[in-house]
Amino acid sequence: xxxxxxxxxxxxxxxxxxxxxxxxxxxxxxxxxxxxxxxxxxxxxxxxxxxxxxxxxxxxxxxxxxxxxxxxxxxxxxxxxxxxxxxxxxxxxxxxxxxxxxxxxxxxxxxxxxxxxxxxxxxxxxxxxxxxxxxxxxxxxxxxxxxxxxxxxxxxxxxxxxxxxxxxxxxxxxxxxxxxxxxxxxxxxxxxxxxxxxxxxxxxxxxxxx
Numbered sequence: 623x624x625x626x627x628x629x630x631x632x633x634x635x636x637x638x639x640x641x642x643x644x645x646x647x648x649x650x651x652x653x654x655x656x657x658x659x660x661x662x663x664x665x666x667x668x669x670x671x672x673x674x675x676x677x678x679x680x681x682x683x684x685x686x687x688x689x690x691x692x693x694x695x696x697x698x699x700x701x702x703x704x705x706x707x708x709x710x711x712x713x714x715x716x717x718x719x720x721x722x723x724x725x726x727x728x729x730x731x732x733x734x735x736x737x738x739x740x741x742x743x744x745x746x747x748x749x750x751x752x753x754x755x756x757x758x759x760x761x762x763x764x765x766x767x768x769x770x771x772x773x774x775x776x777x778x779x780x781x782x783x784x785x786x787x788x789x790x791x792x793x794x795x796x797x798x799x800x801x802x803x804x805x806x807x808x809x810x811x812x813x814x815x816x817x818x819x820x821x822x823x824x825x826x827x828x829x830x831x832x
Contacts, residue, residue: 631770634758638778641750644785651789653805660790667786670742675779677747685756696753700823703744707816710740714809
């Protein structure tokens, strides 16, 4: 393994962990799954993590081809993902029980995949993470390089799983009022992230705005 491969491995892993922010997803996960049982929360965490890993693996291997086929770029992902997060943010800020919006937290909630959006996409596997693996995939010219990037994806997805898997401890500790407060704060943070995504996308699509 040469220094170039090590650099790609470290750079991709650090960037993914920063962009995915597994710890930052915990308050949102707690608020969306507050009506689920502990076992359901664990299953939801596993399901979301697997989907995130698959999305990023596919993006690494075929991302450039998919983007070229549809004539779209990362900027468009930023805008569409940002709008989705903004809607979610408004729901969290204006709804008394956000989990009711997503199906009352029953087993159908995660079986239908509703929590994959927005937790999995675009919060964890968002424009930044997808763009990172696509760009680094372009710089990977050997099977080893691709293998290292895919290893980064698995490590980052597992970190997200660990964070969500243990989120129920936070739920128990905070109680009903605490979760309500966390939900509102998470909604504000989510709104700020959404605005950042939208602005980043618009600046690339409309350079005059910069």
